[in-house]
Amino acid sequence: MKVLILSCSTGGGHNSCAKYIEEELVSNNIECQFKDFFDIVNNKAKELSSKIYLSTLGKDGEIFKRVYKIGEAYSNTGIKSPVYLANKLHKKVVYKYIQDNNFDLVIVSHLFPALTLTAINKSYGYKKINFIAVATDYEPCPFFEEAKPDFFIIQKGLEERFINKGIKRESLVSTGIPISSRFVKNAKNIRNEYNIKNKKVILIMLGSMGFGRIDEILNGLLEEKDVKIIVVCGSNKELYNNLLKINNDKLIVLGFVNNINDLIYSSDIVLSKPGGISSTEITVMRKPLIHIFPIPGIETYNTLFFKVRDMSLKCDTKEEIIINTTKLLNDTSLQENMIRNQEKYINRNSAEDLVKLVLEKYK
Secondary structure (H helix, E strand, O other): OOEEEOOOOOOHHHHHHHHHHHHHHHHHHOOOEEHHHHHHHHHHHHHHHHHHHHHHHHOOHHHHHHHHHHHHHHOOOOOHHHHHHHOOOHHHHHHHHHHHHOEEEEEEEHHHHHHHHHHHOOOOOOOOOOOOEEEOOOOOOOHHOOOOOEHHHHHHHHHHHHHHOOHHHHEEOOOOOOOOOOHHHOOOOOOHHHOOOOOEEEEEEEEOOOOOOHHHEEEHHHOOEEEEEEEEEEHHHHHHHHHHHHOOOOOOEEEEOHHHHHHHOOOOOEEEOOOHHHHHHHHHOOOOEEEEEOOOHHHHHHHHHHHHHOOOEEEOHHHHHHHHHHHHHHHHHHHHHHHHHHHHOOOOOOOHHHHHHHHHOOO
């Protein structure tokens, strides 16, 4: 068996999910290849897509919010979307790549390749492509219902949300967002590397692009006694450089990291932008969580999913972030309840379960 894993570089979560799937397949001796969808269809489109995504985020994500709301409204009309029609244009080159490389199955962690594969399977003269679509958030995104994979991998508890979008129940597999088993098993305590002794560690994760005005609340957080605060800025060099100017030995500033599992494992509590993948990474590690700085739209839904199940605290203002950080850091019963609910709702073996599905249905 040979598996192609397709993602897109719009935010880091989709690629991270694809790489977790690749890692789990490889550990089970299944031949596979991870590929950015745009590297197959059009490298210029890759750069353009990333620029458009970044431009909609701005300082507070307000433009993205409006675009997302328009997408939701259009999605509810049932009319074939321009997103589907645009990705349909890539069907010949994607089909050729799959056939030339003899892939038996495609797994996608992004809407765009899912729509292209759907167009291929609807077209005369093309062999059917077996494919699985992974939902990387805690809500079906607009136009996801236009994709027609063999299976959708979704979070348990979201079945009715997907069915209400017109997706058939029998295609839903509720094993959760895939995080590789090695993510948890290989995590190690790295407090000594940062000379952290007898301190509580607050980890702040701002996503791959360092979204959110953390510099405006750090002074309040740094007033906490006996703490170390680790801020991961991602690729946001401006934020990274600004935070380096803060002269406080309680603060550790990092850029883009490749060991986020070690950092989560070594922390007492985590403050994170509510990306679907980052939220799952934290909760499979069973860490008390505060959601901050959601990009309006899908991340608003992510926050709500976790909040109503008592798996995280939600903050709407800078003041709430500071108050809730102090509260969670010092309330062990609140921490324990949060972790119990994470164990109840978030499947730590999600990637293993996806591999079992692949072997059962396609081997």
